[in-house]
Amino acid sequence: MTQRNRAELEREVAELLIEKLNITHITAEEVDIEFPLFSKENAMELDSIDGIEIVVALQLSYGIRINDEIPKQEILYSVKTIVDFLIKENATEKLV
Amino acid sequence: MWLGLRLIFYMDYLPEWIRVHNNVHFINIVSKEGDNYIVSDSYHPRISSISSDLLVKARWAGGYMAPRGYMYYPASVTLDPDLKKPIINGIRKACRNMLSLPVPFIGVKGIYRFASKINSWPQKTRDIEHLSHEIMKINVLLEDQGTGGAGFRFMYATFLKQAAEIMNNPTLNEMSERIMNIGDDWRNISYFAAKIGKTRDLGPDKIKELSELIRKQGDAEKIFFKDLKKFIHKNYTLRLIFNTNIYNYYDAKKSC
Numbered sequence: 001m002t003q004r005n006r007a008e009l010e011r012e013v014a015e016l017l018i019e020k021l022n023i024t025h026i027t028a029e030e031v032d033i034e035f036p037l038f039s040k041e042n043a044m045e046l047d048s049i050d051g052i053e054i055v056v057a058l059q060l061s062y063g064i065r066i067n068d069e070i071p072k073q074e075i076l077y078s079v080k081t082i083v084d085f086l087i088k089e090n091a092t093e094k095l096v
Numbered sequence: 097m098w099l100g101l102r103l104i105f106y107m108d109y110l111p112e113w114i115r116v117h118n119n120v121h122f123i124n125i126v127s128k129e130g131d132n133y134i135v136s137d138s139y140h141p142r143i144s145s146i147s148s149d150l151l152v153k154a155r156w157a158g159g160y161m162a163p164r165g166y167m168y169y170p171a172s173v174t175l176d177p178d179l180k181k182p183i184i185n186g187i188r189k190a191c192r193n194m195l196s197l198p199v200p201f202i203g204v205k206g207i208y209r210f211a212s213k214i215n216s217w218p219q220k221t222r223d224i225e226h227l228s229h230e231i232m233k234i235n236v237l238l239e240d241q242g243t244g245g246a247g248f249r250f251m252y253a254t255f256l257k258q259a260a261e262i263m264n265n266p267t268l269n270e271m272s273e274r275i276m277n278i279g280d281d282w283r284n285i286s287y288f289a290a291k292i293g294k295t296r297d298l299g300p301d302k303i304k305e306l307s308e309l310i311r312k313q314g315d316a317e318k319i320f321f322k323d324l325k326k327f328i329h330k331n332y333t334l335r336l337i338f339n340t341n342i343y344n345y346y347d348a349k350k351s352c
Contacts, residue, residue, distance in 0.1 A: 048239065049235055051239065052239050067246075
């Protein structure tokens with residue numbers, strides 16, 4: 001995957017999070033892709049309930065399964081780690 | 097150094113919503129840097145550190161099942177263990193825990209009991225806010241803490257997959273796939289609970305739907321663990337009675 005495509009995918013994932021979690025106070029462009037998603041300082045202010053929404057949204061949108069082989073906490077660490085996982089799973093095309 | 101410690105509230109590297117007073121969590125101590133201990137915690141995706149002061153507080157926390165300062169470490173490690181016998185014993189024990197323990201809140205009986213109890217929650221809670229928090233706690237306990245949800249089914253599926261390889265038995269692979277699907281269904285329940293809790297969509301029909309989803313999971317787990325128990329009994333326990341060297345017998349039969 002080229003650098004540009006990766007950047008597009010990162011943007012797409014950030015947009016997916018903003019949309020599915022109904023976040024209105026920041027935009028996808030403002031999401032720091034390397035910043036820990038569930039950190040207290042993250043502007044998205046996510047919690048455990050959002051965690052399951054992200055998992056289900058990723059599974060449905062990219063046709064992947066997030067199971068025990070790579071811990072969920074590791075995949076959802078940041079937008080960057082989500083994108084790393086999608087690339088590893090060869091699931092870079094959004095299905096829905 | 098490797099140590100197991102039982103604690104949770106004082107783990108200040110965890111998000112606040114995970115840190116509850118609960119004396120049933122274990123962490124590994126990896127090393128020490130200055131006055132801080134480097135720890136590996138299954139609730140946290142990265143190696144973290146905790147001060148020795150907080151660790152002391154955690155080790156000597158009070159309350160139910162207080163850790164009383166216990167630490168665990170391996171006295172010796174066998175480099176090339178024979179895993180076949182512990183695998184069979186472990187599966188047998190898991191089947192017993194899920195199906196036959198004479199305790200109403202453990203295993204499949206516990207799932208049915210929980211499904212039934214949820215129906216009465218709206219009458220027992222103070223208000224809609226309280227009810228929504230209790231419902232969302234189902235998601236937290238299924239996805240992030242506790243042993244009832246998708247994560248532990250996925251872990252068990254991985255165990256069965258590895259067991260299939262060690263025991264040279266493809267049926268365990270099929271079992272692994274089945275429990276993986278059951279894990280997916282637990283995740284859907286978790287998502288459903290999170291969604292109705294977050295949107296405060298907690299009418300009697302939704303609570304009933306949630307209860308029914310959990311009851312169906314009880315049915316699925318009952319069938320799964322009964323089949324697993326039957327499989328182990330047929331392929332290993334009976335041979336243990338009639339042939340003490342069952343593993344060689346089984347391997348020889350597979351290679352024919």
